[in-house]
Amino acid sequence: DAGITQSPRYKITETGRQVTLMCHQTWSHSYMFWYRQDLGHGLRLIYYSAAADITDKGEVPDGYVVSRSKTENFPLTLESATRSQTSVYFCASSVSDTQYFGPGTRLTVL
Amino acid sequence: AQSVTQLDSHVSVSEGTPVLLRCNYSSSYSPSLFWYVQHPNKGLQLLLKYTSAATLVKGINGFEAEFKKSETSFHLTKPSAHMSDAAEYFCVARTGNQFYFGTGTSLTVIP
Secondary structure, eight states: OOOEEEEEEEEOOOOTTTEEEEEEEESSSSEEEEEEEEEETTTEEEEEETTTTEEEEEEEEETEEEEOOSTTTTTTSSOOOOGGEEEEEEEEETTTTTEEEOOOOOEEEE | OOEEEEEEEEEEEEETOEEEOOOEEEOOOOOEEEEEEEOOTTEEEEEEEEEOOEEEEEEEEGEEEEEGGGGGGEEESSSSSOOGOOOEEEEEEEEEEEEOOOOEEEEEOOO
C-alpha cells in the first residue's frame, strides 16, 4: 500500500535548468495538489487538479507548470529554475475533505 | 479569501503537562478545519478534522480540538504532552477546492 509517492526525494540543480518533480498516487483520488513549504510561510498552494486534464492555479503558480494526463500522476515542472524556488515541495491527494501528503522533495537551486 | 492564523510560532511544554496550540480562521461561513502534524523530515499527517458535526473533535494520539464559531477559533489541545509530540503543527481551513495553511507552530517537549 504505497499511497502517495514523490520522486526524487532530493534534487540539486542550477539556475535556468528545467526540473520535473514527480508525484504518483495509488488510490485514484480525484483531487491532487502541489505545495511548497518555506520557513515562515507554512505550505503554499502552487497548483491543484480536480481530475485528469483539469488543473488550476493556486496561490504561487508563477514559474511552474503542471499536467495531469492520468489520474494517478501529477508532475510539477520548473521551466527555468530560480534560486527563489529552493524549497521543499509536497504533493497531496484528497478525498472526503481529507488530504494525504507525500514525503516531500527537497529542491535546491544553485 | 480564507486565512488561517496560528497565534504562536513556538510552544514549549514540559513532558506530562497540557498542550495548547492556538488557531484562528477568517471566513464568512464555517469552513472545514483540520490539524496536521509534521515530524522532522517527514510529510504531513492528519491529526483531526472538523466538518460541521460535533464541535469537539477527537483525533489521534490523544489530541482534540474545539470549534468555536463565535471566536472563529479551532485550538488544539492534549492533556499530557509526550516526548514524541515534538513536531510542527499546522492548522488548515478548506473552502471550496482549496486548502489554506497556517504558518505552523513548533512544539518542543522538555523532559
